[in-house]
Amino acid sequence: MIKTIVSTALPIDERFMIKKNVISHGTGKKRICIVTGTHGDELEGQFICWKLQRNILDNLEQLDGTVEVYPALNPMGIDSITRGVPNFDIDMNRIFPGNPNGSMVEQTAHAIIEDLKGADMVIDIHSSNIFLREVPQVRININDSDTLVPWAKHLNVNFVWVHEAATVLESTLAHSLNSTGTKTLVVELGVGMRINHYYGKNMVNGLLNLMYEMGMWKQSVDKEKIITPLLSIADEVSFVNATHSGIFSTETHNDQIVEKGQLLGQIISPLTGEVIEDVLSPTHGYLFTIRAYPVCYEGSLLARIHNL
């Protein structure tokens, strides 16, 4: 059943609406929410929402509980290829828990939190941005690691990154929900503005596996096909940033072990024909992020490696 959780008038003959699809079956009381589309340039979650619902609707007898799917928390952003909220020039994932008396976008954030609160599990799906390609991973604030890491292991991702707490991240949807007792896992996979079907199908298997572990999906997923993720606990990640501006050219794919000193790519000058910089791995480790967008400035992130 489609429900509209936010409906606000726009100036000229249009309403701003956030919708969810609620699928219930059986007598189980468990509720899982799949949310995505917070950043308008991240699209991997769109395929996952569709594919998950196809699987559930085609096998509805396996469901014992409620699945709620929110494909677009920032519908205006997705519709206009805008990462933030178009009218406000604001990153939606920096204004939670919102404010019922604030601007339209703050009220929207508040309504989203109120709607999700109390779910047994929330999965917040992101797909990086247009600049970086990510292996499927779950990101967890170190303060929530005891509660969330065991659940993250069911999600069929390659990597679980338990990162340090940062004050600025307290304004995210996941932090707002986790701090009020609603378990929320942040998933990152793929790259902005694109859909990777392989990743998407794996994630749907992971979601069904998680639902099975939660006791709301009767059919066990083939455990042989569930990836055991590499777990990275705070401060074990090396960042590779560009030391020069130019075009980042690479034939390196993420999801592989790299050696210290291994060539990850080059920063090249199309004007002079020079190689400006050889980008080398600073460590032996697991390469989980690689830059996808070629134009880079000094400081642009090129790669992230979990130290082994």
Place this chain on the structure above:
Amino acid sequence: MKKEILFSMESPYRDTFRIRGYRFGEGEKSLAIVGSMRGDEIQQLYICSQLVKQLKELEDKGMLIPDHEILIIPSANPFSMNLEKRFWAMDSTDINRMFPGYNLGETTQRIAAGLFEAIKDYSYGIQMASYYMPGNFIPHVRMLETGYEDIDTAKLFGMPYICRRKPLPFDTTLLNYNWQIWETKAFSIYGGQNNEVEGKESTSTINTILHFMQRIGLIDKSIRAHCADYNSVLLDESELISVNAPTAGIFYKKKDAGDEVKKGTPLGQILDPYEGVVKSKIFAPEDGVVFFAHNKSLALQNTPLFKIHKF
């Protein structure tokens, strides 16, 4: 006056990105002023450019108080200004949300780090700031409540209001917040608007800053800087009464920032965008002064159009 490049970075395709600073006087690092950090902060740039012009004249006439140094940075983001984009164009990040910066981090973190390195050791810091919602303000000094904020010094600007607010987690990366943590007495000045340079507001803000410099002992007291000198009202942002749009449509404003209103005074109307009829009338909820007024002709539902400071 010494003109120098405080930070530079090569771009893949454009000219070199440069942050220029103008130093006046020598000695104790007394005052740093930062103009535009966003590409649409034109008034902020203009005000700084006029201060550079005036301080140069004062220095040439020997009217700067000795043993103090003043640094003015008219723009920390010329690249976005030249593109007419508010944020860093490549990734839409906001330099003012990157402090204290990180010199090994992402591009705008490096810019913030380079800028902060140049301005962090000053006794006083002024940022010419702007607000995330489009609107006109009563000119005021704004400061985050960090425990280090100095209200008595803020009063030396003589602006009508000092507005203080509690920082949200998201605000801990602002320049004002970090300046304070690094023990600079930091003030954000809201002169009114972003894009207009003409009119009394810019001149008034320039003179307000010169006035402040006199009072903290940086320029000669005989200099005449014409501006109103208010006994500033201190208010907490949470005291402002928000008047939100009851519906969306064309916004026809009848009152503006600075206007005094009585309870029930018409503030504006929302018109049907196709049929022209009045959909909603907006009235003042209390006696007071309009502190903030939305200045775009379209209004979104539930979004603040006015903020009233109640008498």
